[in-house]
Amino acid sequence: MASGQPYLEFDAISKRFPGVQALDQVSFGVSAGSVHALVGENGAGKSTLLKVLSGVYAPDQGQVRLAGQVRSFRSTADAIAAGVAVIYQELHLVGEMSVAENLLLGNLPNRLGIVDRKRLRRLAQEELNFLEEDIDVDAKLSRLPIAQRQMVEIAKALMRDASVIAFDEPTSSLSDREVRKLFAVIRQLRDRGRAIIYVSHRMDEIFQVCDRVTVLRDGRHVVTFDEMGALDRDVLVKNMVGRELRDIYNYRPRDLGGPALEVRELEGPGLAAPVSLSLAEGEIVALFGLVGAGRSELLKLVYGDQAARGGTLLVRGRPVRVRHPADAVRAGVMLCPEDRKKEGIVPIRSVADNINLSARRHFSFLRFVISPRAERANAQAMVDKLSIRTPSLGQLVMNLSGGNQQKTILGRWLSENVKVLLLDEPTRGIDVGAKSEIYNIIFELARQGIGILLVSSELPEVLGLADRVLVMRQGRLVAEVPRGQANEEDLLRLALPESDPAAHRSLSS
Amino acid sequence: MTRPSRSAALGPAVRGVWDRAGMILVFAVLFVVLSVTVRNFCTWDNLVFLLLQVSTVGMVACTMLFCLASGDFDLSVEAVIAFSGVFAAVVIARTGSVAMGIFCGVLGGGVVGLINGIIIAEFRINALIATLATWQVVKGLALIVSDGKAVGVAQEEFFLLGRTPADLIVQHAGALPGWLAWADGHYSLLRVPNPVWMMLGAFALFGFLLNRSTFGRNTLAIGGNREAARLAGIHVNRTKIIIFTLQGLVTGFAGVVLASRMTSGQPNTSVGFSLDVISACVLGGVALSGGVGTMTGTIVGVLIMGSVQNAMNLLNIDAFYQFVARGVILLAAVLLDQLKNSRPAGARPLLLEIWTWAVLLLLPVALILELVMVPQKPVLLVDALVNLAALVAVLALRSGRKLAWLSLQLYFAYGIGVSIWWGWESGGSPLWAALQVLHLAVVWVYFYRPAVRRFCQVGRFAESA
Numbered sequence: 001m002a003s004g005q006p007y008l009e010f011d012a013i014s015k016r017f018p019g020v021q022a023l024d025q026v027s028f029g030v031s032a033g034s035v036h037a038l039v040g041e042n043g044a045g046k047s048t049l050l051k052v053l054s055g056v057y058a059p060d061q062g063q064v065r066l067a068g069q070v071r072s073f074r075s076t077a078d079a080i081a082a083g084v085a086v087i088y089q090e091l092h093l094v095g096e097m098s099v100a101e102n103l104l105l106g107n108l109p110n111r112l113g114i115v116d117r118k119r120l121r122r123l124a125q126e127e128l129n130f131l132e133e134d135i136d137v138d139a140k141l142s143r144l145p146i147a148q149r150q151m152v153e154i155a156k157a158l159m160r161d162a163s164v165i166a167f168d169e170p171t172s173s174l175s176d177r178e179v180r181k182l183f184a185v186i187r188q189l190r191d192r193g194r195a196i197i198y199v200s201h202r203m204d205e206i207f208q209v210c211d212r213v214t215v216l217r218d219g220r221h222v223v224t225f226d227e228m229g230a231l232d233r234d235v236l237v238k239n240m241v242g243r244e245l246r247d248i249y250n251y252r253p254r255d256l257g258g259p260a261l262e263v264r265e266l267e268g269p270g271l272a273a274p275v276s277l278s279l280a281e282g283e284i285v286a287l288f289g290l291v292g293a294g295r296s297e298l299l300k301l302v303y304g305d306q307a308a309r310g311g312t313l314l315v316r317g318r319p320v321r322v323r324h325p326a327d328a329v330r331a332g333v334m335l336c337p338e339d340r341k342k343e344g345i346v347p348i349r350s351v352a353d354n355i356n357l358s359a360r361r362h363f364s365f366l367r368f369v370i371s372p373r374a375e376r377a378n379a380q381a382m383v384d385k386l387s388i389r390t391p392s393l394g395q396l397v398m399n400l401s402g403g404n405q406q407k408t409i410l411g412r413w414l415s416e417n418v419k420v421l422l423l424d425e426p427t428r429g430i431d432v433g434a435k436s437e438i439y440n441i442i443f444e445l446a447r448q449g450i451g452i453l454l455v456s457s458e459l460p461e462v463l464g465l466a467d468r469v470l471v472m473r474q475g476r477l478v479a480e481v482p483r484g485q486a487n488e489e490d491l492l493r494l495a496l497p498e499s500d501p502a503a504h505r506s507l508s509s
Numbered sequence: 510m511t512r513p514s515r516s517a518a519l520g521p522a523v524r525g526v527w528d529r530a531g532m533i534l535v536f537a538v539l540f541v542v543l544s545v546t547v548r549n550f551c552t553w554d555n556l557v558f559l560l561l562q563v564s565t566v567g568m569v570a571c572t573m574l575f576c577l578a579s580g581d582f583d584l585s586v587e588a589v590i591a592f593s594g595v596f597a598a599v600v601i602a603r604t605g606s607v608a609m610g611i612f613c614g615v616l617g618g619g620v621v622g623l624i625n626g627i628i629i630a631e632f633r634i635n636a637l638i639a640t641l642a643t644w645q646v647v648k649g650l651a652l653i654v655s656d657g658k659a660v661g662v663a664q665e666e667f668f669l670l671g672r673t674p675a676d677l678i679v680q681h682a683g684a685l686p687g688w689l690a691w692a693d694g695h696y697s698l699l700r701v702p703n704p705v706w707m708m709l710g711a712f713a714l715f716g717f718l719l720n721r722s723t724f725g726r727n728t729l730a731i732g733g734n735r736e737a738a739r740l741a742g743i744h745v746n747r748t749k750i751i752i753f754t755l756q757g758l759v760t761g762f763a764g765v766v767l768a769s770r771m772t773s774g775q776p777n778t779s780v781g782f783s784l785d786v787i788s789a790c791v792l793g794g795v796a797l798s799g800g801v802g803t804m805t806g807t808i809v810g811v812l813i814m815g816s817v818q819n820a821m822n823l824l825n826i827d828a829f830y831q832f833v834a835r836g837v838i839l840l841a842a843v844l845l846d847q848l849k850n851s852r853p854a855g856a857r858p859l860l861l862e863i864w865t866w867a868v869l870l871l872l873p874v875a876l877i878l879e880l881v882m883v884p885q886k887p888v889l890l891v892d893a894l895v896n897l898a899a900l901v902a903v904l905a906l907r908s909g910r911k912l913a914w915l916s917l918q919l920y921f922a923y924g925i926g927v928s929i930w931w932g933w934e935s936g937g938s939p940l941w942a943a944l945q946v947l948h949l950a951v952v953w954v955y956f957y958r959p960a961v962r963r964f965c966q967v968g969r970f971a972e973s974a
Binding site: 326358 | 796
């Protein structure tokens, strides 16, 4: 492999977002003619680093150097002009245009503004021939299967003659055959002297195609291995998680009651196999898995947000039919959604309105004529109980901090007769102080006998809160780990997708 | 009135009132100005007539408020108005039953609304496209049912619905007992026509529904965040269908009442009515993006539109110019919506805010009036151009341009000069001149206070950073 001065260098890159240090003094180099893997847990800072590289974010500190020269990209256009191409998971293509047009978009060959179709097709065809892709350049993009669209996106990056190419989870939507083809292309690009960054969760892929690997954790650079041959998979995983557990959790064992929620053979979109699980009153069960493992999808099926194809739900032993979130709410099953801003709060309404959004029917005459006094009293009670910091009940929720918005949503459900609480990433984007407040609320609710099903991508949170951890991988429930036996390495190893299922079976038994 | 400059503690309170009831203040100013400047505007008969003029818009605005608050809107109402009137008239002509006619007209509107609701909620078709389509279809139906001609009604009872005391139309002072008038042998409570009572009833009913019913609160939540509302267990689609059905029923009723006032069903009535209703709502602070809307605001919006139109009628302004005026007012209203939403809380001095709104609403009216009078007084063209420049300057000031600041200073100087000249020279109302001088003087003094200027500048820099 190539050696010497790295072509692309990150030098002490730092980037802070409100409440979280996304990148903290990250430095490493990527040589021309090598494939450099970037690994880490969800939230380790991989995506942020790619966005710094592609000019989406400007770093607070540090510099990006290309061929020894300091480059500061103020926009994605700057980065593209400098020969940096980042291929994201979501594709940036125009569905209604042809493949050829997509490949040369922004740079269509033309004569006095009239598109030169012949040249357009020839240039596009040449590029696709290089990739050995059998795609009709005249086909409308939206007609292509996802994998071919991905190849078009890659071809587009190559057309710009990029010297640095970064792939962000490129294989998530590809079949085995397509993955092999992609790897062949990547190797070819490497041999042509491109510097390639490869972000993936899949260990076997990393060992197949990458020459080096850099581990990020909590926004920090942990280690870079220059030699893949000698590297052990377990060593890599250990480096991804190895961190001391700060105890902000105050876990104390609770008495568990009867079953709060039983899910039997639940089937539906996002699940690869039927899922069964149970949750006792007062128990906190965490669903752990990587992004896309089907955790949120499972919650949405239980909540009736997605239509289930089969299976039964029992709440406190009583079977319930859930076809709409309203059915779940009536049965006492409440969800705090993952995307607070898009699915949780009504930003332009007041704190009181948001708290009473669902429960107001209980204190309305004939469930129709609302009682302002009862609503005010309820909102005030929730604000006091959850210590929601707001100047007044009439304050618009969009003006509150993330933690207080989350508490407002919790207040909405605590106003109801809640039996089971589904929490999807309850502390995402919330600063540490508010996090521990929310943890205390979760414990308090469990003590009151509410069953809590928690989805979290943060291992410390899972380990700190849960009585029991269920691990999901690729749409399946693959393991159940009681609190005493759960540790970060095992959980992560169980959650990482792998081609050999036998290895997992031995681990989970 | 409170004085924001006297006490610091009063500032936030006044801002609160302004944020919530700013449009009421603007309407109050507009009303005073029109009363002072337009003869016969502020008389009992004219005000009742004004209310009668806006009664159709007012009734439909109630349900349009719900539509907009839930994040949709409805362009088909103008066709429904025509259709339900014509349909009622045809049914009465065929069956001879007035009750049957009214029932069918209202129900016809309700069916159109139900179809709108199902298309928009269940099939997730954009409301613009869906109601544009039903608008065309229903307009066609109105023409088909009536064969393109007005359908007269012979039954006298039908006219009771839109009863207007005869003396109001001829506009002579009432010789009848003040609170209970007789006209053509029919009662009219407090000498106020029935459609006005119906409009007031609709205001009360839908105001109650919006503020005090789960249905109203759910409507606002859906407009504020459809996904969140659904995940909070609100039946979003069901609520939307109810909203559109109500819209259809109320519009159908308003159409029947209009037919009763006109004593016939007319297939070509109310062109541009949908946009009148929507502009009235938006003027009243209903956000086009949904989630924000009040009944008081909507009422004020209806009254502002009505007052301006009524005043223009009294001034004998050509109907062609009235279209221009309505368009300009709609534009101003949408701009206001935008500006109000984009304003970071507390970033602007309160008086500047109020003043900007007043100018944005009043200057277009002044502009139209001046342009109309240009043939008689060519010098007014200059004034009109200056006013136009001021309008642009006010808008630019919102974005914090230095040049706009300068041109405003010049405008004040000019405005005070013209006002004095007008007061002396034109023989126009001296009260009006005095009012303008007072207004400009206040603003002048206010803007020259260095503390305020610094504050504005700080605000500007903060925004650009």
